[in-house]
Amino acid sequence: MDPQLFIKLSIILYWCSLLIYTSYWIVGFLGRGTRFYVLLIGVILHSISIAFRGISIEYFPLTNKFESFTAFALACFTVLLCYSRVESYVYRISLFCVGYCFFVVASVFFSMKQSYAPPLMLTIWYILHVPISFFCYALWTSSSAAAMASYFSPEDKRRYEQIIDFGFQYGLIAFSISMIFGGLWGYVAWGSYFLWDPKLLWSVIIWFFYATCIHLDYWPEARKFKFLLTLVGFLILLTTYVGTSFFTRSSHSF
Numbered sequence: 658m659d660p661q662l663f664i665k666l667s668i669i670l671y672w673c674s675l676l677i678y679t680s681y682w683i684v685g686f687l688g689r690g691t692r693f694y695v696l697l698i699g700v701i702l703h704s705i706s707i708a709f710r711g712i713s714i715e716y717f718p719l720t721n722k723f724e725s726f727t728a729f730a731l732a733c734f735t736v737l738l739c740y741s742r743v744e745s746y747v748y749r750i751s752l753f754c755v756g757y758c759f760f761v762v763a764s765v766f767f768s769m770k771q772s773y774a775p776p777l778m779l780t781i782w783y784i785l786h787v788p789i790s791f792f793c794y795a796l797w798t799s800s801s802a803a804a805m806a807s808y809f810s811p812e813d814k815r816r817y818e819q820i821i822d823f824g825f826q827y828g829l830i831a832f833s834i835s836m837i838f839g840g841l842w843g844y845v846a847w848g849s850y851f852l853w854d855p856k857l858l859w860s861v862i863i864w865f866f867y868a869t870c871i872h873l874d875y876w877p878e879a880r881k882f883k884f885l886l887t888l889v890g891f892l893i894l895l896t897t898y899v900g901t902s903f904f905t906r907s908s909h910s911f
Contacts, residue, residue: 663712736798
C-alpha cells in the first residue's frame with residue numbers, strides 16, 4: 658500500500674488521540690472505571706498512530722523530535738494507566754500533564770511529516786535503547802508526580818513513597834539496560850562505546866543520581882530529603898532528555 662496513506666491515517670489517529678486525551682481533563686474527575694477506559698482508548702489510538710508511521714517508513718518510528726516527544730508522552734500515559742487505582746487527583750494530573758504537554762508541544766512545534774532513519778539508526782541496538790529510555794523516564798516522572806501528591810496529601814505519604822521507590826528502582830534497572838544497549842549502538846554508529854557528548858555525560862549523571870536515591874532508605878539523615886530529591890531528579894531528567902538536544906551540540910540531536 659501507499660506509504661502516504663499510512664502517514665495520513667497516522668495523523669488522523671494522532672488528532673483523535675489528542676481529542677481523547679484532552680477530554681481526560683474532564684473525565685479525570687469521574688469514577689475510576691470511566692477515566693481508565695477513556696485513557697486506554699487514547700493510548701490505543703496513539704499506539705496505532707505511531708505504528709502507522711513505522712509502516713510508512715518501513716522502520717521503527719523514532720526518527721525525529723516529533724516522534725520522540727510523542728513516544729515519551731505515550732510512555733507517561735501508559736504508566737498512568739498502570740496506576741489507575743491511585744485516587745490522588747494531584748498525582749494523576751501531574752503525570753498526565755507532563756505527557757500531555759509533550760504531546761501538544763510535538764503537535765505545535767514539530768513537523769508531522771514522515772522522515773526516514775539515517776544510517777546510524779539502522780541497528781537493533783537503537784531500537785532497543787530508545788524505547789526503554791522513554792519508559793524509565795516515565796517511571797521517574799511518576800515518582801515526581803507522587804512527590805507532588807504527597808505534599809498535598811501528607812496523610813497518604815506512605816502510599817506515595819511506595820510509588821516513588823518503585824519508580825526509582827525499576828527506572829534505574831530499565832535505564833541501566835538501556836545504557837548497555839546504547840553503548841552497543843554507539844560502537845556500531847560511532848565506533849566507540851562512550852563519547853564525551855553532552856547527552857552521554859548527563860545520562861551518566863542521572864544514572865548516579867537515581868542510584869543514590871534508591872539507597873536513601875539506608876541513610877536516615879538523608880531519607881527526609883527523598884521527596885525533594887525526586888523533584889530535583891525531574892529537572893535533571895528534563896536536562897538529559899530535552900536540554901542536551903536543544904541547547905547543546907550533541908550527536909543525539911536528530
